[in-house]
Structures are given as structure tokens and as C-alpha cells.
Amino acid sequence: MATSSEKQVMMVAVDESEHSAYALEWTLDHFFTPTPNPLFKLILVHARPSAISTIGFAGPGANNVLPIVDADLKRTAATVVEKAKELCIKKSVNDVEVEVIEGDARNVLCDAVDKHHASILVVGSHGYGAIKRAVLGSVSDYCAHHAHCTVMIVKKPKPKH
Template sequence: MAEAKTTEPAPAAAEGGSGEQQHKTVVVVGVDDSDHSYHALEWTVRHVAAGMAGAADLVIVHAKPSPSSVVSFGGPGAGEAMRYVEADLRKMAEAVVDRARRVCIANSVHALIEVVEGEPRYVLCNAAEKHHADLLVVGSHGYGAIKRAFLGSVSDYCAHHTHCSVMIMKHPKPKC
């Protein structure tokens, strides 16, 4: 899958004034089409990326489902259905990337945005490894124990399988 990119962040290591290498913090944020993931992105942009003023690289990752993971039937018309599903998944990915880009622009933050086809839990862990992330930020969908058992928890998987720290952002509940 081709990657959608915004402005490239600076390299992970930059020369300091004293001639020694300084490590830039790399933060990877997973986004999908949920409000939970955008809350995580907005929080990260405001508190981490913008607050570190050039000392952090921000990488935004969207895991686009493969058409075969959404549609699993064969027979006459299956090829046509797959083309429609692929087109819809591509449009959804474009909308996710566009919204993430707008969040970054509104906060004057540069980010690398990637769209990678695959299962979100694996895509995010691989992205954290690929970019040598110091922090992976994901939104919590707030599923209860039963839904989590059936649907799985991307954040739980990432917390147990990635090499870096994982922040699970909960969307605040409205106060009555």
C-alpha cells in the first residue's frame, strides 16, 4: 500500500551544538475513523509534539483493512463486490488522513502520515518498531470486558507486544 505523507519530520538524531548526537523523541499515534483516536491525536499534538517544539518527531499511522478481511465470500459477482469494498476502504483511509492532517495544520505541527494495509494491532506495533518510537499513543474505544473478548483490544495487544511505552487515551465522558 502506498503511504500518504505530509511534511517529513527531521531525522531522529540531530547534531547538537557540542558536536554530540542528540536523540529526538519519536511518537507514533494510531488513528482510525473513531472520535477516540482523534482525541488521542489531538491530545498528543497539543501536549507532546507542540510542547516539545522540534524535539519530537510525530508519526501518524492508519491501518487500512484489506478488502478480504471485510468481505469473505466467493462466487459470481465477488470480484465486483471486492472492487466496491476496496474503493470504500480507500475513501475511508483518505478521510482519516485528511482529518489527521487538519489536526496537525491547526496546531502548526509537522507529521509523517502513513497508511498501511493490515490488522491494526500488527500495523501499529510494526510502525513503532520501524520508526524506533519512544511512545505509541492509541485511543481507547472503551469496550467492556465482553466486547473486548470478542473484538480484541488493539491497545491491550500493543501494550504487551511493542518495545516502547504505550499511552492509552480515554475519551472523556460528558459531565451531566
């Protein structure tokens, strides 16, 4: 029987989107439940944007705004992590590690993969079209090309009409 330290690491990117929640739930359902001894150690990673990157300026008045924005980003991160942990508990997955790392999601995820020697990185797909993806940049696309592990992109099925 493999101990936790011998298990391969599966990392799941979590954010406030429903796509992220779906990807986490899908991963838990397919890899962690109802298995009493899953093959992977589960690590959830939330990339928290920096306050300065969120407001996009550092001019006059920024010092007044930055602490407010930073506090809001910390609250959002806490909410994201809490919801992810609740979903894990609901699925009877209690052995889970959570990290909140400040920075751009693309770099945060790829660095976390290297740090934890992850075998698989799971990311949700926001389902952007080509133009929106070109403008915003796709975290999943970036990770698929730059992460030093297998990247699984979980897409939420389109609702049937």
C-alpha cells in the same frame, strides 16, 4: 538543538473514531504545542483493513464486490488522514509524517513501531466493556503487550451530566 533525525519518534494511531481524534488532539496539546521545537518526531499511522477481511468471504461474487469495498476503504483512509493532517495544521504542527498501511491494526502498529524505532505509541481507547473487548479484541491492549516501546492509551473523558 536536536535535528529531526536525532529526535525520538512518537507514533499516533489514527482511525475514523472520535476516540482516535481525541487521542491525537490530546497528544498535540501535551507534546507538540506551543513548543516551537518538540522533543519528538510525529508519525501518524492508519491501519487500513484489507477488502477481503472486511467482507469476510472469497466465494462466488467476491471478485465483483472486492474492488468496490477496496475503493471505499481507500476513501475512508484518505478521509482519516486528511482530518488528522488538518488537526495537526490547526495546532501549528506541520512536521508530521503519515503512513497508511493495509492490515490488522494490531500488527500494523507493532510493525510500524519496529520500523521507525518509535519510543512511544499513542492509541485512543474506545472504552469497550469487558465482553465487547473480549469479542472484538482491543488494539490498545494488544499493543500494550506486544509493541516494543512505551504505549500510551488516551481515554476520552466521559461527558458530565
